[in-house]
Amino acid sequence: MEEIGQWPDRALSAFEPRTVGETALAVSDRLAATQSMVTSMTILSRVLNLAAEIQQIPAPTYEEARRAEFMRVRFAAEGLEAETDALGNVYARFPGADREARPIVVSAHLDTVFPAETPLTLRRERDRMLGPGIGDNSVALASLLGLVWRLAEQGDRPRGDLWLVANVGEEGLGNLRGMYGVLERFGDLPRAYIVLEGIGLGWVYHRGLGVRRYRIEVETAGGHSWGHRGSPSAVHEIARIITALTEIPLSTKPAVSLNVGVAEGGVSVNTIAPSANALVDLRSEDAAALEELARMVERVCSAARRPGVAVRCKIIGARPAGEIPPEHPLVQAAQAALRGAGVKPHLGIASTDANAPLARGLPAVCLGLTEGGNAHTTHEFILTRPLEKGLRSLTALVLAVAS
Numbered sequence: 001m002e003e004i005g006q007w008p009d010r011a012l013s014a015f016e017p018r019t020v021g022e023t024a025l026a027v028s029d030r031l032a033a034t035q036s037m038v039t040s041m042t043i044l045s046r047v048l049n050l051a052a053e054i055q056q057i058p059a060p061t062y063e064e065a066r067r068a069e070f071m072r073v074r075f076a077a078e079g080l081e082a083e084t085d086a087l088g089n090v091y092a093r094f095p096g097a098d099r100e101a102r103p104i105v106v107s108a109h110l111d112t113v114f115p116a117e118t119p120l121t122l123r124r125e126r127d128r129m130l131g132p133g134i135g136d137n138s139v140a141l142a143s144l145l146g147l148v149w150r151l152a153e154q155g156d157r158p159r160g161d162l163w164l165v166a167n168v169g170e171e172g173l174g175n176l177r178g179m180y181g182v183l184e185r186f187g188d189l190p191r192a193y194i195v196l197e198g199i200g201l202g203w204v205y206h207r208g209l210g211v212r213r214y215r216i217e218v219e220t221a222g223g224h225s226w227g228h229r230g231s232p233s234a235v236h237e238i239a240r241i242i243t244a245l246t247e248i249p250l251s252t253k254p255a256v257s258l259n260v261g262v263a264e265g266g267v268s269v270n271t272i273a274p275s276a277n278a279l280v281d282l283r284s285e286d287a288a289a290l291e292e293l294a295r296m297v298e299r300v301c302s303a304a305r306r307p308g309v310a311v312r313c314k315i316i317g318a319r320p321a322g323e324i325p326p327e328h329p330l331v332q333a334a335q336a337a338l339r340g341a342g343v344k345p346h347l348g349i350a351s352t353d354a355n356a357p358l359a360r361g362l363p364a365v366c367l368g369l370t371e372g373g374n375a376h377t378t379h380e381f382i383l384t385r386p387l388e389k390g391l392r393s394l395t396a397l398v399l400a401v402a403s
């Protein structure tokens, strides 16, 4: 365990003059470099400390209010106008130089996949921080403030307003409801929607993977395994439905996937099952292909309906697919900003808040800010040092898009 606040001292010693014969100019160059490194290291420490504070506030999807209020107070403490909308999204305005210029929206989701009672123990090691939600998405929320601090330190002001948004409803069954609220507010006005995730430094997600989820429920009268023999069983019916789903041909171009993640039902070994259900997850990089697959799933359910067998096919999750091309100026600018920070960029597809603007044809990318792993588990961790590059490239991207 180590206090992250000690880093600036180590950074200083690395720049100490080694030989007596060094020229005054070289020394003063080194001092200037030291000075700027100290400042950026201080911002890094502040961001990490803030991430640790945020991580300690439970924020399951639909229960983000405490964490949202924390963010609102932190934005206000920086002198930014900060407000919360009816959904629970927090907005802070960093004023641009020209009020008439189009704004930029930079967002990070507030919610985590962890139930409220999950112990949020956080451990700090030399180069890592470990704890549920630290990467997804506490460090990204803290980086919204990190961006403000960096802009202030550099004395840079984006041309249009920079809107910092801490939004609800990204994970699981949140279905991007927070981001839809953000879209409702800003529409096609922003020059770009930049969505932040803690983990995945180097990735530029300019394609949104579409997702549709179903809960298929079967009900029958049930009965005794001998006494009511011949009566329909919900377990037998769901098994047939699942078999039919696995026989749907899946295209590889555009790629689609179908997974029955959960199947359950029945009462006891000698009872004809009165109820059973299955959870189905469909994905595709192409909106039309996803829609077509969803229609086939619904057709399988319809075909299974008969007297004495009730089948319901409920949508329990939906994220639209969408993308901007690699040649899009925003994708190009994101890659250039990463290269400028010494990070090799990769283009990718993911299911994030960026899906919502991408599906409406609006310019959006999702970026990772540091390296890490085990997201969505209690063994989640981030590497602390690469975050410096993440913050540097984010700041450069915002300024590039704004100009």
Ligand SMILES: [Zn+2]
Pocket: 109, 136, 137, 170, 197, 198
């Ligand atoms: Zn996330």
